Amino acid sequence: MALLIYVDDILVAGTDSAQIDRLKQFLDKTFKIKDLGHLNYFLGIEAFISTDGLNICQRKYTLEILKEYGFMDAKPAKTPITAGQKLSSLEGTPLDKPEVYRRLVGKLLYLTNTRPEITYAVQQLSQYVDKPRNTHLMAAHRVLRYLKGSPGKGMFYPANSQIKLQGFSDSDWATCAETMKSVTGYCIYFGKSLISWKTKKQATVSRSSSEAEYRALASTVCEVQWLLYLLADLKVKPNSPTTLFCDNKFAIAIGENYVFHERTKHIEIDCHVVKQKVYEGVIKLMSVPSQKTTC
Structure with missing residues (x-):
């Protein structure tokens, strides 16, 4: 059973309805709660549940x-x-x-x-x-x-989803004309369901498009690791390493190869979390053509 709490709003999810009822009784006895029934509206997000899955919108x-x-x-x-x-x-x-x-x-x-x-x-x-x-x-x-x-x-989340994480990482090199900083973009899927995405300007200036892509990979890997921790708390364990797609082969080579020291010595150590997670078998880097990553 899992609880999502925001101030005094609580969302309860679990596989045992009797256990959920006991929890609600305990909370009501302790705090005097109001049971709003099955999920349909939570913090401005509308939810529609069916046998096919969950649809959320605003x-x-x-x-x-x-x-x-x-x-x-x-x-x-x-x-x-x-x-x-x-x-x-x-x-x-x-x-x-x-x-x-x-x-x-x-x-x-x-x-x-x-x-x-x-x-x-x-x-x-x-x-x-x-x-x-x-x-x-x-x-x-x-x-x-x-x-x-x-x-x-x-967003639609099907009821039957494959227990597998896969992500797509990309960057827009030196896109900010004023600071020359690049923009990181990624999206991560659980089965066919999109569960995490972000677009954010990178903290430092990248000296090449490959470096910008590698920094984007590092951000994506950190998000993947956090999601794996969350899934572990929910007793869910993917059967294979997370597949991470990138359209820059040099960035993939940096993540997989420890020989590129001279070309990457100016990149901060925290970016090399990609190498560590590849070595640990947490992620598997894959190349994908740029035209296939365009939405």
């Missing part, structure tokens, strides 16, 4: 955002961000009410819990919450117009 939350910012009747956009768009902290004019932008970005960040396709766009927007400009607000409004086209879109 339709109500999305519609509330659209209504608050006046986009209920807006023309939908096909993508959350314009292809090739590069935001800057210097272009445009400063906003008179920056708190409006900050509030919107905060709401969009929470929406990425069920909408992984807006993660990159929101990551770009979140870099400018300190001093937002009108160009940043326009980009945020495009995300809203994209959401207008599919407010109920979410």
